[in-house]
Amino acid sequence: MNDQGIKSRPSYRPLSLDRTGRRHLLVCDGTPEAGAFAADTTARDFDERWTISPPLLSGFAGDEKTGAPSDRMFRGETELLARLDHRLKTEQIGLRLYATGAEPFLWRVMAVAAEAGMGRDEVRLFAGRPGPRRVYCNHCGAIAEGVVANVATCPGCGAALFVRDHFSRRLNAFAGIKVDAEVPGDVPAIEVLYA
Amino acid sequence: MTMQAGLNPTPLKLRVRAIETLAPRLKRLSLASADGTALPPPPPGSHLTLTLPIDGGRTRSYSVVSPTHERDAYSLIVRHADRSRGGSAYIHHHLAVGDLIDSAVPTSQFSLHSLARKHLLIGGGIGLTPLLSFLHALQIRGRALELHQICRADEADAFRGLLEPFAGPDIHLHTGRAGLDLQAILSRQPLGAHLYVCGPEPLMTAVEAAATSVGWPASAQHQESFGASGGAPFIVRLARSGRDVAVGEDESLLEALEAAGANPPALCRGGACGECVTVVIDGEPDHRDHFLSVDEKASGRLVMPCVSRAKTALLTLDL
Numbered sequence: 001m002n003d004q005g006i007k008s009r010p011s012y013r014p015l016s017l018d019r020t021g022r023r024h025l026l027v028c029d030g031t032p033e034a035g036a037f038a039a040d041t042t043a044r045d046f047d048e049r050w051t052i053s054p055p056l057l058s059g060f061a062g063d064e065k066t067g068a069p070s071d072r073m074f075r076g077e078t079e080l081l082a083r084l085d086h087r088l089k090t091e092q093i094g095l096r097l098y099a100t101g102a103e104p105f106l107w108r109v110m111a112v113a114a115e116a117g118m119g120r121d122e123v124r125l126f127a128g129r130p131g132p133r134r135v136y137c138n139h140c141g142a143i144a145e146g147v148v149a150n151v152a153t154c155p156g157c158g159a160a161l162f163v164r165d166h167f168s169r170r171l172n173a174f175a176g177i178k179v180d181a182e183v184p185g186d187v188p189a190i191e192v193l194y195a
Numbered sequence: 196m197t198m199q200a201g202l203n204p205t206p207l208k209l210r211v212r213a214i215e216t217l218a219p220r221l222k223r224l225s226l227a228s229a230d231g232t233a234l235p236p237p238p239p240g241s242h243l244t245l246t247l248p249i250d251g252g253r254t255r256s257y258s259v260v261s262p263t264h265e266r267d268a269y270s271l272i273v274r275h276a277d278r279s280r281g282g283s284a285y286i287h288h289h290l291a292v293g294d295l296i297d298s299a300v301p302t303s304q305f306s307l308h309s310l311a312r313k314h315l316l317i318g319g320g321i322g323l324t325p326l327l328s329f330l331h332a333l334q335i336r337g338r339a340l341e342l343h344q345i346c347r348a349d350e351a352d353a354f355r356g357l358l359e360p361f362a363g364p365d366i367h368l369h370t371g372r373a374g375l376d377l378q379a380i381l382s383r384q385p386l387g388a389h390l391y392v393c394g395p396e397p398l399m400t401a402v403e404a405a406a407t408s409v410g411w412p413a414s415a416q417h418q419e420s421f422g423a424s425g426g427a428p429f430i431v432r433l434a435r436s437g438r439d440v441a442v443g444e445d446e447s448l449l450e451a452l453e454a455a456g457a458n459p460p461a462l463c464r465g466g467a468c469g470e471c472v473t474v475v476i477d478g479e480p481d482h483r484d485h486f487l488s489v490d491e492k493a494s495g496r497l498v499m500p501c502v503s504r505a506k507t508a509l510l511t512l513d514l
Contacts, residue, residue, distance in 0.1 A: 022410035091386040094410025117312035117387015119414040 006165040010103070012126045014038040021096030021122070023047050025087075027080060027109055029101025033128045036100045046098065048072070052080055077105060081112055088116035096122055103127040104134050107172040133194050135163050136173035143173055148195040150188065151179050160187070163194075207234065207298045209245075212268055214292060218353040220275040221321070222287060223260075227268040229295055236263045239332040240305035240325045240419070243269055244464065246297040247285050253450065255282035256464050258324035259301050260357075262331035269301065272357070274321040278425065280445050304467040305391070305419040307332060312387035313339040315380075317402055319394020320346060323357065325419055326393060330361045341365045343380060345372055345398065377402055382409040393419045418485050420466055426481065426504045432511040433457055434476050448500040448510075457514055459500060466502035473498055478510035 016038035017024055026046035030053070043049055053073045074080040088097075097118065099109040106125040113123045132146040142156025152161050154176065161176030168175065180186045208229040215223040226243075228234050237243070237259040244256045261270035275287040305325050307314065314333055316326045323344050333340045342361070346354040348370040358366055369375050381390070381402075390411060392402045399418050406416055425445045431452065432439050442451040449461055449471060462470035466484030475498050482492040484499035491497055498512070 020407065020410060020412065088386055092382065093384045093386055093388055093415070094382065095386055096410075114310075117310060117385075119412055121412045121414045122386075 006167075008167045009165040010125070010127075010167055010169075013124075014041075015098050015100060015124055015126045016041045017045055018096045018122075018124060022094035024096050024098065025050065026098045026100070027084065028052065028099070029077065029105040032100045035128060036126050050074060050080055050084070052077055052101075077108070081108060084109065085112050085115065088113060088118065091116070096124070098124045098126075100126045100128075102131045104172055107169060110169065111172065130194050133163060134173040135161060135176040136168065136171050137161055138175055138177050143171075144176065147174075147176075148192050150191050150193050152176060162188070207300060209269070209296045209298050211290060211292050211294045211296065214290065217272070217356065218350045220287075221350065221353055222273050222275075224271045224273065224286070224290070225268045226271065226296065226298070233266040234269060235300050236266055237261065237269060237301040237328070238263060238303040239307050239328045241301040241303035241328065242325075242463070242465070243271065243301045244299040245282075247282055249281040249285050250454070253281065254299075254464070258328065260324050260327040262328065262335070264335075272321065272324050272327075278445065280425070302462065304463040304465065305393070305417065307391075308389040308415075308417070310387075311338075311389035311415075313341070313385055313389075315384055315388055315390045316340065316342040317377075317380075317390070317392045317394070317398075318342070318344045319398040322392075322394030322398075322419075323354065324393075326391065327357060329391065330358075334361060341367075341380075341384075343367045343369060343375065345369045345375065345394070347371075372398070372401075377405040378409060381406050381411065389415045389417065391417045391419075396420065420483070420485065420502065429505040429507070430509050431505070432477075432509060433514045434511050435514060442504070447502065448498075448504060452500060452514070459514060461501055464501045466499050469499070471499055471501050473500055474513035476511040476513055478505055478507040480504070480510065481506045 014035060014037055024046045025048045026043065027050045032043060037043065048070045050072045054076060097113050099106050106127055110123055110125065132148050135144040135147045135152050137154040137156055137159065139159055140154060140157040142154055144152045144155050147163055150163055152163055154161050160179045162179040164175045164177060166175040209226040210229045211224060212227045213225040217223055242256040242258050244254050246252055246254050257271045257273055259269050260272055273283050273286045276283045307329055314329065316329060318326045326342065330342065342365065344354060344358065346368065351368065351370050354368055358368060390406055392399050399420065403416065428444045429442050430439050431442055431448060440451050440455040442448050449464065452459055459473060460470050462468045466486060469486040475496055479495055480498040481504040483502045486499055487497055
């Protein structure tokens, strides 16, 4: 039981430069995975690359001046998103933004871009294989992080939630609905789908 | 919802309250409701489609320049077109205070983007009219804006008067395009700005080219054309009835269809809303609208009769 085919589920294409833009900023959650870029595109094609590179994992010491001016490293997502927010609010028109990484990161980037007034045609996103999901409980509004199976327990109200493909860009989460809401006790086999 | 052209489920009966000459070819009309009741609020960027007693009753659309909250009368500014198709000439030479006019309820196909971080308005000549209603709305909402208006030198005083209520460092009046560096203006705008252009076709083409060259995304560019303008006459064939209708050089395809009694659905009459989209069976359309995509225009399968014409002597439509 997996209701694929719901159109709100985002689909992603490998990143390529939007030639209608004048400046191109790429933000990455870690090293971009193979397949993140279209055949004619490499990370060097972007004017600037901002990368999350946690010091304990990468040995990166947190000094942003170590890389070339076009390369900036960030200690974590919170730092990168805060800098991005500041940057976009002082940017001029003509910038295009690109993001690659896990799906929840992409839509946090998109939220920052939208807050700065960027439209969907100014931002390109790429997520590789489907990773763990954020799931919004339609009954109590709590968010379950890192859901890998088709059924999750709501951290708010404890309901067993069926994870739908219905994705909310505003909430940056998939909809979760009480798994046996229609027929009490009718619970599907638990499958790991989003690891 | 579809609507028959020239018919409106809730028509208005308006009375001319005042006519003011702003310049030799510019008049401002104040139209109140005939029975003195409050009028429906005109949304920002809206136009009023009037039925004028020319050729036995033709409809013409004009932008409303008064603010949404003014409901005792609508204010319009009408330029006497150099090659008037009857509407502006009638208004300039025959319309009198006290006259009654049938009108549709004002609707807007040229709306403000509420999430924009700044609104850049560029007007050419009488194209200022929808921008005036935007200025009222943006002033009330306290939103960031910048306006560049181009006008003829001999009408500068009239345009300065129209912009006087909004005067400030972000309101600019230019006499002619010579001193106007479009690329510089367009490239210094903040991310999240939206652009609205209304004016003659060459200005709109130049602004679109300059905006695109400095990286404006298509979704942040908005245009409104003056609507129908003439061209070489041609014949339109209505495939379903087999009838041929002549389209004269000074009338639009839509007007010719209406005069022949074929009333295709139509709403904005300016190539913006898409209501009148019609399937082309044979012949090559001369696209002048802002609704069809580049691909749709290239396919030649669809046409917007309100503004577009034909490149071929015969155009066959699925009507």
